[in-house]
Amino acid sequence: MKLDKLSVGGLGCLVVLVLFALGGLAGLGGDPDAIVGPRLQPPGPGWWLGTDNLGRSVLPRVMEGVGTTLLLSSIAVLLTAALSATFGIIAGYRGGYLNELVMRLVEVLYSFPAIVLAILVAAVLGPGQLAALASIVLVTIPLMTRLVRAAAVAVSQRDYVTSAVISGARLPRVLGRHVLPNVAGTIAVQGTYALSVGIAVEGGLSFLGFGVQPPQASLGVLIQQGGTYMIAAPWLILGPGVVLVVAILAINVVGDGLRDRLEPRETRSLT
């Protein structure tokens, strides 16, 4: 599968970010919780991205933060994809009251602004990683379900689905072998967009203190802590801020490339 140059660049950025996070896990940047020097030091030897308000080196903390954020968002998006695929395909294929039920529920979720919904979830579940995870799932599920359903409606009317039904295929086979593979492109494209939304939601929620809890680092936590010292120690917010922007941008670029590749506008003539 060929992607355009921009998407390949985006993909490259993502690989670098993942390696960066893995490096943190391997302890390449040092211990994220260890106090290594004076407080609020600008970048220098021993602390390549400076030190924070407790004297911890920022580099390993950003490494840990990227890892936490990416892992959390990815798990959440996988959950979203699984749920959206299930509900979207069933609703799109069966139609009727089931479709109405799924769509109305999804629309209720859709009507909440993302961060308000996230705060609501955090208030119910209590702040923490689980709240961040659940928030991302609930924020990303409506759009993906709607789009998967729309794709499934179109696919369900194709002749090969009818053929399968005539040949006596049971529902799981019709949905699993014929509908799902043909809406997989939509799921993949929406998955990348959901991932970038997930990263933003985690950032926002942790920034507000409802998501990942210190001392564990995530991009949101780091930005929140760095924000306090923005004038005195701008490097605190610069590192995680840049990483956040790069991650979201890269994911969206990859998503655009995937969309162009997997959902070409159908201009093919009938014969």
Next chain:
Amino acid sequence: MSLLSVRNLVIDYAKTRALDGADLELAQGETVGLVGESGSGKSTLGSAVGRLLPRSALRTEGEVVLAGEPVFDLPPGRLRHLRKRHLGFVFQDPIASLNPTMRVGAQLRLVLGRGGDVGFHLGRVRLDDARVTRAYPHQLSGGMAQRVAIAMAMATSPELLVADEPTAALDSQVREEVSDMVFSLAAEAGTSILWLSHDLPAVARRCDRVAVMYGGRVVENGPAREVLGNPVHPYTAALAGASPAAAAHGTRLEPVPGRPPVLTGPAPGCAFAPRCPFAVERCEHERPEPVRVRDQHVLCHRAEELADQRVPEVTA
């Protein structure tokens, strides 16, 4: 006993009526051509045979009996078995009737089940199996894809094959070949064919019987040669008169004036009345009942009179 029996079938979509009391009988091993213009309801009738209508379609009246089973009143499990054992479909667009995400061999295997011989079934439609088996549908030509679709539909030797203009999207070169293939495979397996088309002469050449649809009803139904050569219903006569193949060199083709109706409810009288040169007042208000003229069943109030005075005059 007939294999398929459609009785007074009325199918409504939200605002339009697709079938307005259609009747059709099909005997075991018989090949029937179902002919009509776009919008005459032939595709709806074809889909109704397998209860494959879209969700928005509503069966208002009538019934479809296939192999002794009332298709519209079966529970899901029995319906699944009925389709599996008795039905095959071939569609118009060959590429769209294959799943684009699966290799041809895998799709065929899915239909055949364990122990199915993919090579044998592809061989029956004269396809070189090794290459085709590994191909994705988009790598096939229209003719090849349609042959794969035919192999899939005929793999289970169904008792009834519904073919919805399977050659309309093909090159004229492969058209004949594909039609031949369907009819010879069906004859071998003892499969009945319901062949939907808007090409009356082409259908009449191959099928035992021809049923002509207009305005959601079967208006004339009889032996192919009779329907084409001695049509009774004015619409059939007009269709036969508008066919380029049948016209003698130098004669004018006579188009059927006017447009086909779009029904929103039951037609008050004969749906063809506004376009019919023989229409009398009665045709507008009274729904015609089937009458038997010679070997044909005809829906026309004046069928007997018209049959006596040689219908091709319609075109005059």
